[in-house]
Amino acid sequence: MKNQALIVGGTTGIGKATAELLLKEGVEVIIIGRPNKNLKKSESELAKMGSVKTIALDLSDLASVHEFAKGMAQQMPNLKYLVNAAGYFSPKAFLEHSEADYDKYHDFNKAFFFITQAAAKILKDNQGGSIVNIGSMWGKQAIKATxxxxxxxxxxxxxxxxxxxxxxxxxxxxRVNAVAPAVVVTPIYAAFIEEDKIEETLQGFNAFHPIGRVGRPADIANTIHFLLTDKSAWVTGAIWDIDGGVMAGRN
Structure with missing residues (x-):
């Protein structure tokens, strides 16, 4: 039986790039995504590379999250990998934050908590596995401009x-690890930048990164893939800065 990977938020960006890497090596990938146009589009594109299934789930709907978690053992008995990749980002001044703004971010963590709990029980029964969370440079350092x-x-x-x-x-x-990216060109910025202008707009952040450019989904996915596999068998509890050097210093 093929190993299975669950990617929470894998229809675009970093999650999708990670799915591509896993599919290429024969892993069966299950992707959770919001019930929107990207879900079936991504499934169609990724299916050309291997065995993939998409599941529509609103991570802010805790009842639905619990229902999904209950059925995970039946849906993915050969689970080996979990990637928590879903996210939302829209800069807003602290004094203007509403409760709804706060919940929009923290609902993701609540969903991650219970999906990861269900996944860990399966991984335990399967004698092990690997989990990677997508954190953020912003979780380590405040940037006044954002x-x-x-x-x-x-x-x-x-x-x-x-x-x-x-x-x-x-x-x-x-094993459980995380990556902490800086600015990466993904649709997450569509919350406050027109989607067709994300690429152009983010070029203004090239010089923010000592390495001289913004990141691409593959930059992060390659590291996630490494952390998932046995090539990183002696790595756990790490939060890796995959950030073009931002945490090292500034240009």
Missing amino acids: PSSAYSMAKAGLHAFTQHLAMELADYNI
């Missing part, structure tokens, strides 16, 4: 979640 207090609070929590799970699940041969 005020994101609720987003950063959620991502910092995801970093802590990663380290706690690494400790608790190590006895079951389950």
Whole structure:
């Protein structure tokens, strides 16, 4: 039987790029995505590379999340990998944040928590596996030009979640790591930039990164793939800065 991977938020961007890498090596991929146009489009595109299935799920609907988590063992008995990749980002001043703004970010973590719990039980039964969370540079460092207090609070929590799970699940041969990207060209910016202008707009952040350019989904996916596989068998509890050098310094 093929190993299975669950990617929470894999219809676009980093999650989709990770799915492509896993499909190329024969892993069966299950993708959770919002019920929108990207879901079936991504399934159609990825199906050319291997066995893929998409599941429509609103991560802010906790009842639906719990219902999905209950059925995971039946849907994916050969689960080996989990990637928590879903996200939303829209800078907003702290003094203007509403409760709805706050919930939009933290609902993701609540969904990740219970989906990961269900996944970890399957991985335990399967004698091990690997989990990678997509955190953020903003969870480590504040950037005044992009005020994101609720987003950063959620991502910092995801970093802590990663380290706690690494400790608790190590006895079951389950490794848990995270990546913390800086500016990567993905549709996540569509919340405040017109989708057809994301590429052009983000070029203004090239010089923000010491390496001289913004990131691409493949830059992050390659590291996620490495952390999922046995090539990183002695790595757990790590939050890796995949950020073009931003955390090292500034140009």
